[in-house]
Amino acid sequence: MSRKLRYTFIYIFLTISAFISVFPFFWMIVGSTNTSVDVIKGKLTFGNQLTANLKSLWDNYNLGGVLLNSIKISILVVVFSLIVSSMAGYGFEMYSSKARNRIYSMILITLMIPFAALMVPLFRLMNFLNLIDSHWGVILPMIPSVFLVFFFRQNFSQYPKEIIMAARVDGANELRIFFSIVLPSMRSTYAAAGIYAFMTSWNAYLWPLVIIQSEQNKTVVLMISNLASGYTPDFGVVMMAVVIATLPMLVVFFSLQRYFVQGVLGSVKQ
Amino acid sequence: MSRQHKKIGIERAWNRWGWIFISLILIGIAVFIFYPIVYSLYLSTFSTRGFLKTFVGFGNYIRLLQDSYFILALKNVLIILVVQVTIMLFLSLIFATLLNDPKLKFKGIYRTALFLPAVTSLVAYTILFRMMFSNEGLVNNLLMAIGIIKEPIRWLLDPFWAKVTLIIALTWRWTGYNMMFYLAGLQNIPAEIYEAAEIDGATKTTQFFKITVPLLRPIILFTTITSTIGTLQLFDEPMNLAAGVVTGSSVGPGNSLLTPSVYIYNVCFKYSPNFGYASAISYVIVMIAAVLAFIQFKVAGEQK
Incomplete structure (x- = not known):
C-alpha cells in the first residue's frame, strides 16, 4: 500500500471514530431543545422546546434543590478527601518505615474489591449511625480514597527533599511544613486529584441510590435515573437533565484539560 | 552519649x-x-430475613451454585468481559498507535474527541444510549437510511441485541479513556526503535505486534485488570439500560442485562431483603476478581 493511501485510510478511520465519539454530545444538546416524540424518533435538528424542558425540570423535578445537593456533596467530598488522602500520601512517602510500607501495600489491595461487596455492611453501619437518607451518609464512605493516596504518594516522591530539610532547620513544625510549604507548591497535583474526586462524587450512583430515599435529598444523577425510568418519561426533559449533569464535567474538562487527564488517569509510571 | x-x-x-x-x-x-x-x-454465613438471622455456615455458598439467576448474572458479565474488553482494548491500542505517529496532523483534536466520552456520568450516557437505540430511534433510522438493515433492530427488546447495545455503549465510553494510558506509555518508547525497525524493513503491522505490544505489556496488563474489575462490578449501565424497557423484575429482556452487582442490589433492596445471601454473592465476586487478576498476571509474566 502506498504511503499516501495509507494515510488517507488513517485519516478517514480517525475522523469517523472521532465523529462517533462526539456525536452523542451533539445529539444530547439537540434533544434538550426538542419534544419527547422528536427525541425518541431521533430528530437531528434543533427545536424550540429548550425553555419548556428547562422549566418542566425546574418546576416538576426540583432541579434547583437537586443541583444544590449534588454540589454540596461533591464539594465536601473533594475538600475532605483531598486533605485526608494527601496527608496520607505525604506520610507514607516522607516517613516511610517498614510497618507503614506494609500497611500501604495492604491498603492498595483493597482497590481490587468491588464496591458492591462493601455495600451491605456499609448500609447497616449507616443505619446504625442514623445516617440513612442524609448527605453525610453519602459523603463519609467516599472520603477515604485509596486511589488518591496512591496518586499523592507518587507525586510527593518527586518533591525536592532539600526544601523540607531547610524548613526543618528553620524550626518549622512538620504539619506546618506540609500545609504552608508543600501543599501550596503542589497545586497541579491537587487540581488533578480534585477533579478525580469531584468526578467520582458528582457521578456516583449506586451508593446514593442505596442511602438516599426522600425526594428532597436526591442528587442530579439519581434524578435523571428516576426521571428516565418512569412509565412514560418526557424524553425532551430527560435530555435536558442529561445535558445539565454532563455540563459541569465538560466545563472542567475544557478549562483544565491537562489536569483533567492527569486526574482521571492517575499517574502512570513504568 | x-x-x-x-x-x-x-x-x-x-x-x-x-x-x-x-x-x-x-x-x-x-x-x-x-x-x-x-x-x-x-x-455471609447467615441467612437474614428482616430481623431473623439464622446461622447457615456455607449454606449461602452452596445455594449460590444452584441459583440460576446468579449463574446467569455471571455468564452475562463473562460474555461482556470477553467480547467488550477485548474489542475495546484492541481499539484503544490502535488509536494510541495511530495518534503516536509524529507525522499525523490534527492529533490534539482527535485525541480530545476520542477522550471526550470519558467525561460523562455513567448514568447520563447510558440513558442517552437508551434513547438512541429505541425501536424507532436514531440508530435504527440511520442504519435503515444507509440501507444496512431493512427492518428496525429490536435493540433493547431482544436478549441478544440488548447485550450488543450494552457492549457498544461501554466501548463508546471507555475506549478513549484506555487510549490515554497507552498514549502515555508510548511516549516512553524511543522513536529510534521504530526507525530502526523501518530500516530493517518491518511493516507497520509487524512493528505493532513486535514492538508496541511487548513494550506496553505492563500498561496492557494494568488496563486489562482495571477493565476486568470494572466489568465484574457493572451496575450503572445495565440498571439504567434495562429500566423502563421491560416491565416486571427482569433486568433487560430475559434478564440479559442482569449482572452480579445488580443482583446483589436486588437481593438487598428489591426482593425480600437477605443481606447474608447478598454478602455471600459479593464474596464470590471478590474471589473471581482476584483469580482473574492472578491469571492475567501469570499470562503477562509468562510471555516475557
Missing part, C-alpha cells in the same frame, strides 16, 4: 509524625473498608 540520645529522640519524633499523617486515612479505611470486608464475611 547525649548525641546518641538526641538522635533516638529525633527518630522517635519522626516516626510519630509518620503515624500522625496517616492516622486520618487509617481511621477512614478501617471503618469504611476493612470493617465492611470482615463483617460481610461473617454475615
Whole structure:
C-alpha cells in the first residue's frame, strides 16, 4: 500500500471514530431543545422546546434543590478527601518505615474489591449511625480514597527533599511544613486529584441510590435515573437533565484539560 | 552519649509524625473498608430475613451454585468481559498507535474527541444510549437510511441485541479513556526503535505486534485488570439500560442485562431483603476478581 493511501485510510478511520465519539454530545444538546416524540424518533435538528424542558425540570423535578445537593456533596467530598488522602500520601512517602510500607501495600489491595461487596455492611453501619437518607451518609464512605493516596504518594516522591530539610532547620513544625510549604507548591497535583474526586462524587450512583430515599435529598444523577425510568418519561426533559449533569464535567474538562487527564488517569509510571 | 540520645529522640519524633499523617486515612479505611470486608464475611454465613438471622455456615455458598439467576448474572458479565474488553482494548491500542505517529496532523483534536466520552456520568450516557437505540430511534433510522438493515433492530427488546447495545455503549465510553494510558506509555518508547525497525524493513503491522505490544505489556496488563474489575462490578449501565424497557423484575429482556452487582442490589433492596445471601454473592465476586487478576498476571509474566 502506498504511503499516501495509507494515510488517507488513517485519516478517514480517525475522523469517523472521532465523529462517533462526539456525536452523542451533539445529539444530547439537540434533544434538550426538542419534544419527547422528536427525541425518541431521533430528530437531528434543533427545536424550540429548550425553555419548556428547562422549566418542566425546574418546576416538576426540583432541579434547583437537586443541583444544590449534588454540589454540596461533591464539594465536601473533594475538600475532605483531598486533605485526608494527601496527608496520607505525604506520610507514607516522607516517613516511610517498614510497618507503614506494609500497611500501604495492604491498603492498595483493597482497590481490587468491588464496591458492591462493601455495600451491605456499609448500609447497616449507616443505619446504625442514623445516617440513612442524609448527605453525610453519602459523603463519609467516599472520603477515604485509596486511589488518591496512591496518586499523592507518587507525586510527593518527586518533591525536592532539600526544601523540607531547610524548613526543618528553620524550626518549622512538620504539619506546618506540609500545609504552608508543600501543599501550596503542589497545586497541579491537587487540581488533578480534585477533579478525580469531584468526578467520582458528582457521578456516583449506586451508593446514593442505596442511602438516599426522600425526594428532597436526591442528587442530579439519581434524578435523571428516576426521571428516565418512569412509565412514560418526557424524553425532551430527560435530555435536558442529561445535558445539565454532563455540563459541569465538560466545563472542567475544557478549562483544565491537562489536569483533567492527569486526574482521571492517575499517574502512570513504568 | 547525649548525641546518641538526641538522635533516638529525633527518630522517635519522626516516626510519630509518620503515624500522625496517616492516622486520618487509617481511621477512614478501617471503618469504611476493612470493617465492611470482615463483617460481610461473617454475615455471609447467615441467612437474614428482616430481623431473623439464622446461622447457615456455607449454606449461602452452596445455594449460590444452584441459583440460576446468579449463574446467569455471571455468564452475562463473562460474555461482556470477553467480547467488550477485548474489542475495546484492541481499539484503544490502535488509536494510541495511530495518534503516536509524529507525522499525523490534527492529533490534539482527535485525541480530545476520542477522550471526550470519558467525561460523562455513567448514568447520563447510558440513558442517552437508551434513547438512541429505541425501536424507532436514531440508530435504527440511520442504519435503515444507509440501507444496512431493512427492518428496525429490536435493540433493547431482544436478549441478544440488548447485550450488543450494552457492549457498544461501554466501548463508546471507555475506549478513549484506555487510549490515554497507552498514549502515555508510548511516549516512553524511543522513536529510534521504530526507525530502526523501518530500516530493517518491518511493516507497520509487524512493528505493532513486535514492538508496541511487548513494550506496553505492563500498561496492557494494568488496563486489562482495571477493565476486568470494572466489568465484574457493572451496575450503572445495565440498571439504567434495562429500566423502563421491560416491565416486571427482569433486568433487560430475559434478564440479559442482569449482572452480579445488580443482583446483589436486588437481593438487598428489591426482593425480600437477605443481606447474608447478598454478602455471600459479593464474596464470590471478590474471589473471581482476584483469580482473574492472578491469571492475567501469570499470562503477562509468562510471555516475557
